[in-house]
Amino acid sequence: MLNKIKSLREEVATLTASNAEEVEQLRIKYLSKKGAVSMLMNDFRNVPAEEKRAVGQAINELKNFTTDRINELREALDSNDGDMDGLDLTRTASEIRLGTRHPLSLVREEIISIFSRLGFTVAEGPEIEDDWHVFGALNFAEDHPARDMQDTFFIQRSPDVLLRTHTSSVQSRVMERTQPPIRIVCPGRVYRNEAISARAHCFFHQVEALYIDKNVSFADLKQTLLYFAREMFDSNTKIRLRPSYFPFTEPSAEMDISCNICGGKGCSFCKHTGWVEILGCGMVDPNVLEACGIDSKVYSGFALGMGIERITNLKYQVKDLRMFSENDVRFLDEFTAAH
Ligand code: DAH
Numbered sequence: 001m002l003n004k005i006k007s008l009r010e011e012v013a014t015l016t017a018s019n020a021e022e023v024e025q026l027r028i029k030y031l032s033k034k035g036a037v038s039m040l041m042n043d044f045r046n047v048p049a050e051e052k053r054a055v056g057q058a059i060n061e062l063k064n065f066t067t068d069r070i071n072e073l074r075e076a077l078d079s080n081d082g083d084m085d086g087l088d089l090t091r092t093a094s095e096i097r098l099g100t101r102h103p104l105s106l107v108r109e110e111i112i113s114i115f116s117r118l119g120f121t122v123a124e125g126p127e128i129e130d131d132w133h134v135f136g137a138l139n140f141a142e143d144h145p146a147r148d149m150q151d152t153f154f155i156q157r158s159p160d161v162l163l164r165t166h167t168s169s170v171q172s173r174v175m176e177r178t179q180p181p182i183r184i185v186c187p188g189r190v191y192r193n194e195a196i197s198a199r200a201h202c203f204f205h206q207v208e209a210l211y212i213d214k215n216v217s218f219a220d221l222k223q224t225l226l227y228f229a230r231e232m233f234d235s236n237t238k239i240r241l242r243p244s245y246f247p248f249t250e251p252s253a254e255m256d257i258s259c260n261i262c263g264g265k266g267c268s269f270c271k272h273t274g275w276v277e278i279l280g281c282g283m284v285d286p287n288v289l290e291a292c293g294i295d296s297k298v299y300s301g302f303a304l305g306m307g308i309e310r311i312t313n314l315k316y317q318v319k320d321l322r323m324f325s326e327n328d329v330r331f332l333d334e335f336t337a338a339h
Contacts, residue, residue, distance in 0.1 A: 125170035137172035138248040151193035163191035167208040175292035205308035212301030221302035249282025279306035
């Protein structure tokens with residue numbers, strides 16, 4: 001039996017194949033159910049007990065050796081694909097597929113560029129945050145129901161570690177280390193514990209803007225908003241401010257723009273009102289300035305925050321939020337012309 005194994009091993013060591021079909025034939029000949037190696041296994045039951053151990057080991061070794069050998073033959077053929085024989089140097093090169101920029105990146109860059117023309121610079125902060133920077137410093141009282149407005153993913157309770165629910169957290173980080181004048185835009189990803197659907201996702205993107213200096217007034221905010229809306233959409237865009245509530249601004253407002261899909265006439269996107277809400281804003285609450293070490297008797301400021309997906313939907317009419325994160329090339333390719 002051992003001799004038989006030895007001669008089979010020698011035979012396998014010299015195997016050659018010139019194409020995939022031959023490799024397959026060899027696999028069948030040696031390794032299939034009725035192959036030479038498998039047949040040895042059948043004979044194994046007739047081996048005397050005292051030889052079983054040595055023979056068993058030898059069969060196993062042969063089986064591994066044969067498997068490796070056949071794989072080697074297959075790989076050698078694969079790597080031969082670049083063989084000069086089959087090379088046609090006159091063939092036209094296949095087209096190189098250029099990637100496209102993601103619509104959210106395009107819109108984020110556009111928002112940043114509009115604010116940069118007003119003197120704002122980009123600031124970024126961490127996505128994994130603590131309660132203080134996301135809520136505490138922004139005037140969310142410990143037991144204030146406003147905390148429930150944003151369904152937070154907590155990673156750990158004590159010490160608290162959580163995923164930021166808004167980019168307003170970058171405000172607190174910048175203010176605690178910088179004295180005014182401050183003029184920043186903060187783009188980034190935010191997370192909320194929401195069921196995923198066409199209209200909601202557990203992560204999305206925002207841009208926050210913050211302007212703090214002496215004598216900054218609501219009029220400055222309004223003018224900035226109007227400039228932004230007209231640059232982002234078209235020069236006839238109208239804006240409307242509605243009173244609202246955010247813990248970190250007082251007074252607070254939500255801004256609507258005249259629906260740029262129907263031009264204000266009324267359509268399903270604007271629910272036939274002619275207006276669509278695009279952002280929240282307000283004058284920075286003095287409590288926030290003080291919590292971050294800025295003298296609220298000397299300085300005032302405004303802040304605003306918007307969802308990039310929402311602006312992108314208005315510009316490009318993307319119906320389902322999930323498309324932004326699926327990265328289906330057919331969807332992404334639609335934005336080639338927008339570069
Ligand atoms: N952080 C708010 C949100 O996620 C958006 C927001 C509203 C930001 C008002 C602001 C603001 O800076 O002043 O819903």
